[in-house]
Amino acid sequence: MKKGLLLLFCLVLALSMSACSNDNQGASGTEKNGEVQLKMWAHQGQPKEVDFYKKRIEEFNKAHKGKIHVKLDIIPSGAGHAYEDKINAAATSNGLPDVLDMDGPFVGNYAATGILAPIDDYVEKKDKQDFAKSIIQQGTYDSKLYALGAMESSIVVFYNKKLLKEAGINAPESLDKAWTWDQFMDASKKLTKNNVRGLTMHMDNGVGEWLTYMGSVFVWSNGGLLLNKDRTKADGYVNGPKSIEAMNYVKDLFKSKVVSVSNGPTDFEEGKAAMMLGGVWLIPGFEEYKNLDWGMTYFPYSKKKTSPSGSWAFGVSSQSKQPKEAAEVVKWMSNKDSVVEISKITGMPPARESAFKELPEYDKLPKKIIKDQVLNTAKARPATPAYPVLTAKFAEAFQAAALGQDVKKELDKAAKDTDRELERFKK
C-alpha cells in the first residue's frame, strides 16, 4: 500500500516535470492582432554573418508589419555537430521553429525524415532559374525543392605569387587552361623545397565535412560518383575503380610529401606552403598577412572540370502551421538583395546569377575564378537521407588515403556502411 502510494507520488511528480519542460520553444505560427508570429533558427557563423541575419530579419519585420513577425534565434554551431544535434533534439520533441537554417548537404536527410516541408508551391519558376544550378541541386530531394540559400561556396587553389615566380610557374587564369592533375602534381613538387611545402589541404580541420566537401571533387572530376544516379546504392560507386583511382591520386600527393597531414591552419598565409586548396571564405583573413602576395586558380581536374559547392540554406519546417508565411521568410533571405549583401559581408560567392551583375569584382581576376567555378563547374554533394553516414565514412577514407592506407579497403567500408544506411530508407 505504502509502496503504491510512493510510486504514484513519483509518477505524478515525473509527469508534472515533463509537462514543465514542454515549453513553447517550437513552431508557433500563432496569430497576434492578425500578425502571424514565426520563429526562426540560424547558425552562429562569423560575427558579421550573424549581424546580417539579425538585420535582414529586422527589415523583413518592418516590410511585413501587421502581417508577419519573425523572431530569430542564433544557435551556436561550435565544433562538430552542436547545431545539428539541436535540430535533431527539437525534431523529436516537436520543438522545431518555422524557418530553419541548415548546411546544404543535410537537406536530403531532413527532407527524407520529414523535418522539412517542400516549398515548390511558393517559389516561382522564373525566380528558381536565377539560382546557381548547384544551389537548386543541393536544395532538391526526390524532385521537390526544400531549401534555398543566399551563399554559394567554392574551393580554389590559392598560391603565393612570389614563390611561384621563383619556381618559374604560371598559374592558369582562364577555365580552359585549368591545371590537370598531373600539372598540379608537377607544380606542387617543384614548389616543395627547403622548409616550404608545395601545398596545404587543411587536413587539420579533422575528419569533418571539409574532407568530403573537398575530397568528393577528386572523385567526380575523375568520372566517379559517390552514389548511383538514383542515389540508392553506394557499392560500385564510392568504391568503384574511378573513385579508387582518384583517392590514389590523393594518396600520391601525400606520399610524395608535397602536402602534409600536419600542416598548420595558417601555413599558406605564413609562407610555409606555396599553394593551398582552401575555401573562398578564407580571403578576408588574408588581409592580416601583409607580406602575403596571393593569387588563385581553378580546382585541378582529371577528366571533367569540377568544383565543390554548397553552403547554408533556409527551409520551412514541417512542424510549421504557417508554411506559406514561413516560405516568405525563406524567399526574403535568399532574394537578390540578401544575396548581394551577404556576399559583400562574408566574401562568399552569391547564390544567384543576377547577383553577380551587382558585384563587378567577380568579372576580373582573381575573383573571376570563383564566378567561373560557381556558374560552370560546381557540383553539389548528393542529396540522400544516408548523407550523415556517407560523409563520415568518405571523410575517414580520405584521411586514410592521406595516411597512406589501402584506399580500396577503406572505400569498401564506406560503401558497405552507406548501403546499410540506405536500406533503412527503402520502402
Place this chain on the structure above:
Amino acid sequence: MEPVPQKTNVDHPLPTVSPKQRKRKNLFASYGFVGPAMILLFVFLILPAILALYYSFTNYYLLTPEKMKFVGMENYKRLAEDDIFLKSLGNTALFVVIVVPVQTLVALALALLVNQKVRGIKFFRMAFFAPVVTSMVIVSILWTFIYNPDNGLANSILNIVGIGPFQFLTDKDQAMYSIIFMSIWQGAGYQMMIFLAGLQEIPDHLYEAASIDGANAWQKLINITIPGIRNILVFIAIVTMIAATKLFIQPFVMTQGGPLDSTKTLVYMVYETGFKFRDVGYSSAIAILFFVIVLVISILQRKFIKESTE
C-alpha cells in the same frame, strides 16, 4: 552489570502521538528527504536505462520515431561483426589498462612528495591540483596545441633532449598514447589529494618507532605507509577504473576518434552512432553492452576486494 530496563512510556504517555503514529511520521519525513533524489534518479538514470534496453531491440532512427519497429536481436548481431566496435572496445581497454595503474602510482608518488614538511609545499600541492579543476575541454584544446607536430611545445622540448619530432595526434600509433599521457597528467592531482589526506592520517609515532628499530625509508613505505592507506588505494583504483572506461571528451575534442579509429572509444561510438548517424537503436545496443562490461568488471573487483579486506 544488569542492563538498565528500558523505560516505557506507559506511565507517561505522550498526549498526542502514539509510537505507531510517530513511526509513521518519521517514515513520511524520511521519504520526503529521499523522494526528490529518487525521482531525479528514476527520471534521469533508471528510466533512460530501461528505455535504452528497449530501443536496443528496435531500429529507432532519431528523426523518425514514428517508424520505429521491433527488430529482435539484429542490432546485437551487427555488433558481433562490427570491426569498429571491436576496435573501440580495444581502445577503451588499452586506456583503462594503462591509466588505472600508472595514474594511481603517479598520484601516490606525488602525494608522498608533497607530504614533506618543507616551506612552500602548498604551492606544489596547488600546482599539481590545478589541472583537475580546469575543464577537460579546455585542457584538451590546450594539449592539441602542445601536441602540434610542427610548432607545438611537446616537440620543442623533446627536440632539446634530442628526440623526435613525433606526430602525436595525427599518427594512428601515437594518438591514443598521447591522450593517455595527457589524461594521467590531468587527473593525477585528484587522486593525489585523496592520498594526501590518507597519508596525514597515519600517526607519526609509527614512523618514530620504526626509526628507532632502524628501518630505512623504503621499509617504512612498504610496512607503514602502504598498509596505512590500503583502503584509499582500493577506492582510488575503483574510481579511476570507472572514470577511465567513460573516456569521451579527449577524443571528442582532440581527434574525433581518428586517425583511422585509433582513438575511438565505446562512449564516443555511442555518441557518434546515436547523434551523428541518428541510429539510436544500434547506439543503445552498444550502450547496453558497455553497461554489461562495466558491471562485470565491477562485480569482479568487488569480489576481489572483499577477499583482500578480510
